[in-house]
Amino acid sequence: xxxxAGLIALWLAAGLALLQFALxxxxxxxxxxxxxxxxxxxxVAQGALVAISFLLLIVLFLRSDMSVALVVKNSASVKPxxxxxxxxxxxxxxxxxxWVTVMGMAGACIALFERSLKVKTLVTTLAAQAxxxxxxxxxxxxxxxxxxxxxPVPPDGQGLNPLLQDPGLAFHPPTLYFxxxxxxxxxxxxxxxxxxxxxxPAFARAMRPWVxxxxxxxxxxITAGSYWAYYELGWGGWWFWDPVENASLMPWLAATALLHxxxxxxxxxxxxxxxxxxxxxxxxxxxxxxxxxxxxxxxxVHAFAVDPERGSFILALLAxxxxxxxxxxxxxxxxxxxxTRFELVSREGALVANxxxxxxxxxxxxxxxxxxxxxxxxxxxxxxxxxPYFNLASGPVALIxxxxxxxxxxxxxxxxxxxxxxxxxxxxxxxxxxxxxxxxLLTTSMSVLSLLGMALAAGIAVASLAPLWKRNLRRTPLHTxxxxxxxxxxxxxxxxxxxxxxxxxxxxxxAKPGDEITLNKWKLKFEAIEPVAGPNWTALxxxxxxxxxxxxxTEIAPQNRMFASAQTQTSEAxxxxxxxxxxxxxxxxxxxxxxxxxxxxxxxxVTLIWYGGILVALGGTLALVxxxxxxxxxxxxxxxxxxxx
Amino acid sequence: xxxxxxxxxLGLFALFFVAVAVGLMTPxxxxxxxxxxxxxxxxxxxxxxxxxxxGLSSNDLVDGKPKLLNIFASWCVPCIAEAPQLLELQQAGAxxxxxxxxxxxxxxANFLNRWGNPYSRIGSDATSSVQLELGSSGVPExxxxxxxxxxxxQHIGDIRKENVPELLKMLKEAE
Numbered sequence: 001x002x003x004x005a006g007l008i009a010l011w012l013a014a015g016l017a018l019l020q021f022a023l024x025x026x027x028x029x030x031x032x033x034x035x036x037x038x039x040x041x042x043x044v045a046q047g048a049l050v051a052i053s054f055l056l057l058i059v060l061f062l063r064s065d066m067s068v069a070l071v072v073k074n075s076a077s078v079k080p081x082x083x084x085x086x087x088x089x090x091x092x093x094x095x096x097x098x099w100v101t102v103m104g105m106a107g108a109c110i111a112l113f114e115r116s117l118k119v120k121t122l123v124t125t126l127a128a129q130a131x132x133x134x135x136x137x138x139x140x141x142x143x144x145x146x147x148x149x150x151x152p153v154p155p156d157g158q159g160l161n162p163l164l165q166d167p168g169l170a171f172h173p174p175t176l177y178f179x180x181x182x183x184x185x186x187x188x189x190x191x192x193x194x195x196x197x198x199x200x201p202a203f204a205r206a207m208r209p210w211v212x213x214x215x216x217x218x219x220x221x222i223t224a225g226s227y228w229a230y231y232e233l234g235w236g237g238w239w240f241w242d243p244v245e246n247a248s249l250m251p252w253l254a255a256t257a258l259l260h261x262x263x264x265x266x267x268x269x270x271x272x273x274x275x276x277x278x279x280x281x282x283x284x285x286x287x288x289x290x291x292x293x294x295x296x297x298x299x300x301v302h303a304f305a306v307d308p309e310r311g312s313f314i315l316a317l318l319a320x321x322x323x324x325x326x327x328x329x330x331x332x333x334x335x336x337x338x339x340t341r342f343e344l345v346s347r348e349g350a351l352v353a354n355x356x357x358x359x360x361x362x363x364x365x366x367x368x369x370x371x372x373x374x375x376x377x378x379x380x381x382x383x384x385x386x387x388p389y390f391n392l393a394s395g396p397v398a399l400i401x402x403x404x405x406x407x408x409x410x411x412x413x414x415x416x417x418x419x420x421x422x423x424x425x426x427x428x429x430x431x432x433x434x435x436x437x438x439x440x441l442l443t444t445s446m447s448v449l450s451l452l453g454m455a456l457a458a459g460i461a462v463a464s465l466a467p468l469w470k471r472n473l474r475r476t477p478l479h480t481x482x483x484x485x486x487x488x489x490x491x492x493x494x495x496x497x498x499x500x501x502x503x504x505x506x507x508x509x510x511a512k513p514g515d516e517i518t519l520n521k522w523k524l525k526f527e528a529i530e531p532v533a534g535p536n537w538t539a540l541x542x543x544x545x546x547x548x549x550x551x552x553x554t555e556i557a558p559q560n561r562m563f564a565s566a567q568t569q570t571s572e573a574x575x576x577x578x579x580x581x582x583x584x585x586x587x588x589x590x591x592x593x594x595x596x597x598x599x600x601x602x603x604x605x606v607t608l609i610w611y612g613g614i615l616v617a618l619g620g621t622l623a624l625v626x627x628x629x630x631x632x633x634x635x636x637x638x639x640x641x642x643x644x645x
Numbered sequence: 646x647x648x649x650x651x652x653x654x655l656g657l658f659a660l661f662f663v664a665v666a667v668g669l670m671t672p673x674x675x676x677x678x679x680x681x682x683x684x685x686x687x688x689x690x691x692x693x694x695x696x697x698x699x700g701l702s703s704n705d706l707v708d709g710k711p712k713l714l715n716i717f718a719s720w721c722v723p724c725i726a727e728a729p730q731l732l733e734l735q736q737a738g739a740x741x742x743x744x745x746x747x748x749x750x751x752x753x754a755n756f757l758n759r760w761g762n763p764y765s766r767i768g769s770d771a772t773s774s775v776q777l778e779l780g781s782s783g784v785p786e787x788x789x790x791x792x793x794x795x796x797x798x799q800h801i802g803d804i805r806k807e808n809v810p811e812l813l814k815m816l817k818e819a820e
Contacts, residue, residue, distance in 0.1 A: 277654060284658070291665075311669055319662055326655035333651055370661070373668045562726065590720045592747045592771075 003068050003147040006056035010097075010147070013049035013104060014137035016042055017130045020107075024127020028120060028195070036123050040111040043126050046133075047108025054088075054101040057146055061088045066157060069150040070094065076157040080535055086170035092310065093146035095173060099290075100136045102181040103129065106210075110185065115635065117206040118198055125192030132184055135317040143313055172228055176221035176248055180286035182214025183255060187283035190276045191325055194332040199276055204266035207279065209628055211262055214282075215255045216620040222248050223613030234571035234586045236601045238500065238609055241390040246369040247289030250362055254282035257358040260351045268413055270339040270348055274355070277329060284322040285362075291318055292369070343415040350408030357401040364393045395449045402456060402494065405487055406463035425463060432459030443502070450498040457494040464488040478626025486619025493612025499605040510595040520602040522583055523547045529596060537563045539572070542587045542596060546576060558587040558598075582606050681780040686794045689775045691768025694745040695754050701742050701768030709792035711819035713741045713812065715764070716776055718748050719756035721784045727803035728760035734804075735763035737813055742766045746776050746784050787812070791819035 020042045027035030060068050061084050064077045074091040075084055089098045107129045114122055140146065189207040193199045225248060230238045239245065258278040264271045291314045342348040368389055410424045436455035439446060446454070464487035467480060507519050517524040527543045539559040547553045558574035576583040581604035588597030690702035706712060715731060717724040735741055743764040745753050753767070770776055779788065780799070789798040789812065797819050800808065 281654070288661075315662070315665060315669060322658055323655065323662070326658055330651040330655055334648070370664065374664050592718075592720065592749050592752065 002056050002060055002063075002065070003149060006053045006060070007145070007147040009049050009053035009056065010137070010140065013046050013053060013100075014134070014141060016046035016049065017104070017133045017137055020046060020130035021127050021134060024123045024130065028124050028127070033119075036119055039123055039126050043111035043130070044108045046130070047104040047106075047111075050097075050101045050104035054097050057094060057097060058085065058088045060147075061085065064157065066155070067149055067151075067153045069148045070146050072150055072154055072157045074157070078156075078535060082167065082170055089173060089177075093140070093144045095177070096136060096140055096144055097146050098174060098177055099181060100133055100140065102178055103133045103136070103184055106181060106185050107133070114206055116202060116631070118196070118202070121189075121192050121196045121198045121203065123192075124195050125188045128188040128191040129185065132188065132321060135320065139310075139313055139317065143310060172221060172224045175217050175224060179214045179216075179218030179221055179255070180251060180283075180290065182210050182217060183251060183279075183283040183286050185210040186214065186258065186279040187321075187325065190279035191328060194276060194328050194336070197332065197335045199265075199272045199336045201266050201269050204262050204275065205631070208259075208262050208266060209624060209631075211255060211258050211279075211282075212620055212624040212627065215252070215259050216617050216624065218248065218252045218255055219613060219617040219620060222252055223610050223617065226613070227610050231573050231575055231584075232570070234573045236504075236506070236573075236584055236586070236599075236603075238606070241368070241387050243369050244293050246365050247292045250365055250369075251282055251285040251289055253358050253362040253365070254278060254285050257355045257362075258282050260354050260358075264348050264351050265339070268340055268342065268348060270342060271352070271355075272336050272339040273333045276333060276336070278355070280322075280325045280329060284318075284325070287314075287318050287322065291315060342413075345411070345416050345418050345421065347408060347411045347413045347416075350404055350411050353404050354401065354408060357397055357404065360397050361394045361401070364397070365390065368393070391449070395453075399449070399452055399456060402460055402490060405490065406460045409467045409483060409487070410463070424466070428459040428463035428466070431462055432456055435459070446498075446502040450502045453494050454498040454502075457491045457498065460494070461488060461491040464491060478629070479623040482619045482621070482623030482626060484619070485622060486616045489612045489615025489617075489619060491612070492615055493609050496605055496608030496610075496612060500603050500609065503604045504606075505602045506600070508597065508599045510591065511598050512593075512595050517598065517600060519583075519600050521549045522600075522602060524585070524600065526596070526598065529590070532559070534561075537561045540587070540590075542585075542598065544574070544585065546583060546585075548578060548583075556583075556585060558585045560587050577607060580604055681796045682799065684796055686790060686796060687775070687778045689768075689778065691744065691770055691775060694743075694748065694767040694769035695750050695757070697754075698762075698764060698767045701744065701766045703794065705742065705766060706790050707792070707794040710740060711789065711791045711797075711816045713739055713816070714788040714790055715741055715743045716746055716770075716779075716784050716786045716788075717743055718746045718784045719752040720748070723803040724756075724785045725760055727785055727805075728763075730804040730806060730809050731763040732761045733809055734812060737809075739813065739816055740765055742768075744768050744770045744775060746770050746773050789815045789819060 020039060023035045023039045023042060026032060027039070057070075060071055061075055062081070064071060064075060064079075064084065066072055066077075070091065070093050071087075074094070075087045079087070087094075089095045107126060110122070110129070111126060117125075186207050189203065189210070193203045222245075225245065226238050229240065229242075229245070230236075258275065261271045261275045261278055265275045291311065406428055407421065407425055411421060432455050435458040436451065439451055439454055443451075464484055467484055468476065505520050507517065509515075509517055511517060511526045513526055513528045515526050517526065524544055524546045527545060529540060529542050532539050532541045539561040541557045541559045544556050544558075545553050546556055554576060556574035556576055559572040561570045561572055563570070571586055571588075574585045576585075581602060584601040584603060586599040588599060590596045686703045686706055688703045690704075691700050693700035706714070713734065731741060741763050743766070745767055748769065748771075750769075753769075757764075768775070779796075785803055787800040787804060788796050789800075791797050798812075798815050800812070804812065
């Protein structure tokens with residue numbers, strides 16, 4: 001009965017979403033303020049019901065209930081518990097249910113905690129949120145029912161795509177989904193504010209925590225996804241410009257721009273129309289990303305979630321939501337008054353430059369991702385746009401962007417002088433120039449892009465700490481620390497990227513057990529090849545001992561895995577991390593003479609890429625906590641003042 | 646701000662929508678066509694890989710009956726995965742020849758004893774030279790060849806359950 005209970009909860013939640021939309025729409029349209037009070041409890045109940053529905057699906061997976069079609073297709077009773085759990089959302093229906101669950105719960109949070117926004121704008125926002133949810137409820141209930149039963153009941157399930165059987169999967173997609181859905185809240189806020197013509201600092205402050213939260217999750221999700229692809233695909237790369245990766249990068253780029261423009265709106269009441277547009281674009285990119293992944297319209301290494309019919313459904317939802325919001329923008333944004341003006345050399349000026357450059361990169365990635373699709377539609381020819389285009393086109397723009405990132409925080413709001421600015425950034429400029437000089441002198445293999453990246457990173461690392469210079473560190477607000485850490489994280493990641501692309505060494509050898517391989521300062525000894533077995537896979541494992549210079553001898557064991565239930569092979573790379581880089585070993589095929597293909601890489605400082613990503617997310621978290629605490633304290637103060645009066 | 650600028654985002658989205666909708670409507674196949682499709686088999690003659698089965702030459706493929714040509718190796722794990730499907734194809738009446746890539750008689754015999762032998766002829770391609778001439782770069786791969794020795798289809802990677810009916814249909818159509 002669990003499956004039926006889940007389905008009933010889902011229908012009830014969908015019904016409440018309809019009610020929530022109707023209450024908001026009728027209330028705002030006809031000025032029925034008595035409806036306003038009802039919308040909050042409805043939003044909370046909707047969130048609770050959809051959460052129950054999702055929890056029940058998790059229970060079905062954990063119990064391996066093979067009378068449910070979804071469990072049969074995506075799980076097996078021999079699967080480890082963690083992957084039964086993760087299997088809940090490692091498939092189309094489950095992930096869509098997760099999506100509406102997070103949306104419903106976000107709506108409930110707005111209803112419970114948002115107090116500073118005008119009531120009318122809040123009600124419109126909740127109605128917009130319900131309207132988006134309705135599309136996904138319809139999608140689930142009409143064409144992707146996760147609770148469908150199966151007759152006759154099969155003895156066991158078919159397992160899960162082995163590439164996805166990895167601790168990374170348990171947390172990677174939900175993290176991205178939290179990000180996507182957080183942006184849906186920003187989208188709803190934008191729609192609400194456009195309808196009520198209430199675009200101003202209060203709106204920006206209400207929207208900001210959601211944008212920050214979504215952006216933190218996206219940052220973590222992309223960082224984790226990059227590391228997952230790095231060790232699971234066994235190709236030694238950390239970013240492939242694959243359509244699925246781009247699908248998560250595009251919302252991040254838009255959210256990063258939004259994060260900065262919303263600050264201008266909150267602090268200086270500028271960039272009104274632009275911020276609203278970015279909020280719409282950020283969620284549009286999330287939906288387009290989901291569509292590209294789910295529809296299988298682009299061929300990709302990640303193509304494990306492909307279904308053209310469902311693609312059409314999502315495309316229809318895209319047309320309604322994105323098209324609708326953009327039409328609303330064209331019609332309504334004229335009613336939004338122009339915000340405060342500012343000089344070119346100012347904090348606002350730097351943030352506008354940040355926004356324009358981020359938008360340019362977004363455009364480059366968007367065009368590159370969709371170009372093969374357009375060409376195929378027009379000429380029926382298949383082609384793929386590879387890393388050369390993306391790196392060449394976005395690299396230089398990204399470098400200018402990070403240079404401005406170093407300067408922006410050192411500028412004053414409204415107006416500043418170029419002369420004092422030069423004074424403030426003289427030290428980072430000297431450091432960048434010095435680093436560039438040293439790199440040109442000492443290295444031979446660096447490309448221009450990595451050379452500039454590495455040199456800039458040195459300057460930025462210093463410049464990013466500059467906002468703390470000569471300040472009382474105890475009285476510096478938490479969100480300033482957040483910004484400093486996030487910007488510093490970008491510098492750290494940049495060093496990792498430049499180092500990986502310039503200094504990686506690779507060797508591909510055919511070796512017999514007993515052979516030795518040398519790579520940079522590493523000595524690898526191929527000891528033996530052995531079969532091993534896991535809970536639902538068997539593998540050939542190469543046992544090797546490795547030694548760096550004259551250090552300790554360590555054992556590593558790259559594998560070639562065969563999964564019993566899906567008859568698929570995956571390569572499990574062996575990684576050995578040192579403070580100065582990572583050794584990466586992949587076991588390939590063997591040949592008739594008993595030799596095995598062994599591919600080895602030494603990647604100096606490659607881990608900085610992901611440490612940088614984590615720092616960026618940490619900075620975001622500090623900023624979020626700082627903002628929320630300040631908001632809370634201000635509310636308490638206001639309540640206290642009212643009490644005293 | 647000019648009024649038309651405000652409509653620009655909607656216009657761009659409309660363009661995206663049209664491109665994607667067209668892409669979604671056109672049926673597409675994700676199979677990468679080999680350059681060898683429609684061409685005759687290159688001439689070759691390979692010695693027998695094991696005692697129990699004769700070797701394979703290009704003349705064996707022009708006797709008028711469509712066949713499958715499977716390239717495999719005992720050291721290849723996906724070849725184990727596709728073994729049941731090959732047996733299924735053979736039981737459904739398909740004639741299957743094989744080229745064993747970079748292998749030894751002992752290993753091949755072990756492999757076939759353990760996973761079944763669906764092949765009527767097995768040529769030993771110790772240096773992968775015939776495999777390369779066929780335009781195949783890895784194992785396993787399976788070619789559908791019509792009775793005149795023309796390559797009709799190339800299947801890259803292991804044969805899954807869902808590929809079995811497709812291959813049987815192609816064999817029938819090649820008659």
